Amino acid sequence: MPKRNWKSTVLSLPILALAGAAFAQQPQATDLIKNLTPVTDAMLHNPPAADWLMWRRTYTGWGYSPLDQINKDNVKNLQPAWSWSMSNGATESTPIVHDGVLYIFNWADKIQALNGATGDLIWEYKRDLPAKLLSDNSQNLAKRNMAIYDDKLIVATSDAHIIALDAKTGKVVWDHETADWAKGWRYTGGPFVVNGKVIQGMTGCGNAEPGGCFITGNDVKTGAELWRVNTIAHPGDPNYDTWNGLPMESRFGASAWISGSYDPDQNLVFYGTGQPYPWIAEMRGTLPAKPGAKHNAMYSDSTLAINPDTGQLKWYHQHLEDDTWDLDYVYERLLVDLPVNGETRKAVVTTGKLGIIEALDRTNGQWLWHKETVPQNVVASIDPKTGEKTINPAAIPHIGSTTVNCPADPGGRTWAATAYSPKTGILYMPLNEYCSNTTPTPLNPGEAYSGGGRAIYARVPVPNSDGNIGRIDAIKLSDRSTAWSYRQRAPETSAVLPTGGGLVFSGSLDRWFRALDDTTGKVLWQTRLNNVISAFPITYTVNGKQYVAVAVGGGSSMSRSLATLTTEIQNPDSGSVLWVFALPN
């Protein structure tokens, strides 16, 4: 193992105080740090409107902010308040904001605390990553989110550690190694904190290390791992016999690469899992099905309901059996109480890469309903009572041939998160329409399997496409009706942000950052940024002034994949920036 060293650069606060003198009306960095309060459980349960304390702002996973200072009437005046250059590389970050301090994760594990009103640097932590990781071209040095609790900023690192930084200084408080990065374990999603436990899903699944991925619960005070839930059925698990008779040595995947949600009423965490590896079922041995053997590959592409105190799995629901297209069901779980057949049900709503919205009863995993969005040819039908899917056999890839499946592997919806506004009762969804000509391919002979696909996915527009790839749908969850659908040529690459001001912020591959009317989908404001927007916009206030922040930057594998569909849209090779917008004073 290479040596790992850490360093933390704490900048001189007095210097910042001088620099800030010209902005007497703005909060000083020193004051922000001095007045930084510990983040409590109560705050996480009911976040202050001014803050953005976790990935999707609330435990419900809504990604909604009640702030309304920026609204339909004045959004036309929105303008840059400040910007901050970030490390060049894939930029998929969600800032965290607390008491006016904005925390941002830069590519390759540089974390910064900035004055949320001015963009002044307060402190910076740069992890000394192994050189081999830094020279890796893949996007796994990006992280989608961090967590904050008490006086600590919690970060999942690119070398498969979970660390806690002092929120006031950036100094390392604790550092816990979860797995060996050299074997392919890595983090791309981030943590959230529940009941003093850091909940974190593992990505990469150790490439072809037997046994697949897992979700852990760590003590937020010490970093010690308290429990681990395997995302693949291990010996002794009641679902062990779901892998077509394969032994443990031959089971891979089920990455948990997106953060989860939490329902305090039931004390349950909801986490999604990805597909089994390799993506082609014939290659991983779950097809052809052996007589009498189940081959749905539990617990891939499932919702897992986990007790955060013990790691006990209370219930699960598998959304897609024996996934052979890389069509994960790993994304955000939104907790919404919905009318279903005349009664209010506590629902957990999720949408996988297929773009099918699916609702379960979050108390027991019972199937409630589904709604399709983008064109897809993988699922032929869905049982309305159980949610069981009948697969279109023509869409199943076979070794030695090329098949067509819609959507393609980045998904009809990508990791760019959907969001729910309680103000409108609408689910806002960034979507893309396209298909894949899928051809399984062999490894380089003698080469070790190192995770992921083993197929060529040639992405093409859907049949009879009008040329529009990107789309935002607004779905009223109470009756599943489509309130509006905004369509455009450029693929949608960012999460959406609905606000109390009646706006839905969104970004796309062509660098446009927009605010749409949340009830009509009309574009009310737009501005062109320096690079592709493939991250999670947020909003917050400092001293009563509302800001909208979004990180941009190229290099994300998702945006690169979508770019192959619209080659006329060119973006710069470099330039990651945190943009922050506000109304003029």
Next chain:
Amino acid sequence: MVTGSIRFNLSRNHARRRPDQRLAAAAAVFAWCLGQSAALAQTPFVPDESKYGKRQDGAALNYCVDERDPDFPVAKEIGRAVAQALLLQPKEHPIGQNTVGEDIDNLYRVFLETCDVFLGFKLIPDAYPQWLAITRPYYRTSYVLATTDPGWKSLADMPKSAAIGATIGTSADLRLIQYLQALPADQRWNRFPMGSDEFALQALTRGTVSVALVWGPSFWALQKSDPALAGLRLISLKPLPDSAVGVGATLLANETFLRSNIDDAIASLVADGSIQAILDRNKFPATAAK
């Protein structure tokens, strides 16, 4: 060691170049090394690509070899021989470290940073991105079937109830899958995919599988280093088809002139017996690619 001058002096093959042609080729390669730009369309994303310029050591052939490859010692010798055949100073760059796998896109950075040519790549049609080119093969080798059973002579002798541990996703594994699917369901062996040749051989020694379908050079290297594998023996792949594969080097696709010269050098080294001599000296399970 086979030096370039000895090899050229021994050369009498009519298909090979005359000495003046060889010198002209070497001079041209020298000129290429000075002037070549690495800029390519459709190449992988490298965030800091702009910091890489062009290498100035035009009198050298910078060749990479992967320490994780089982043919590492053989590839080093072949790289040296190719450089000397081109009258260039051999500069060897071991790559690999301790990571398990490698994304092929990462090769782009390796070419920007380090080497002109990377040895140890297998010739599979359509398996490489367009920004990469593959030279002609310098040796051919194959997949092998290892077992602990003392009686079996080929896969055909193995009972249908037994399992094959196959390193996942290799071309031999894909042929095995297609062969099994062509059989009636009740006449198929179980196939258990394994993450690596090492995992497949470990599963064999544990008894999880009865045979292991692995890359021949891996078996050669692992059996040398792991006493637990000493008792394994090889049996015929039949009824599976032959799995021989050519192995060569890769380089950036726009390096057409260098590729042409390296192809010529490999042809010379094969024709005069230099490649086979390297393989024999290392007792490596391969034959020079004719």
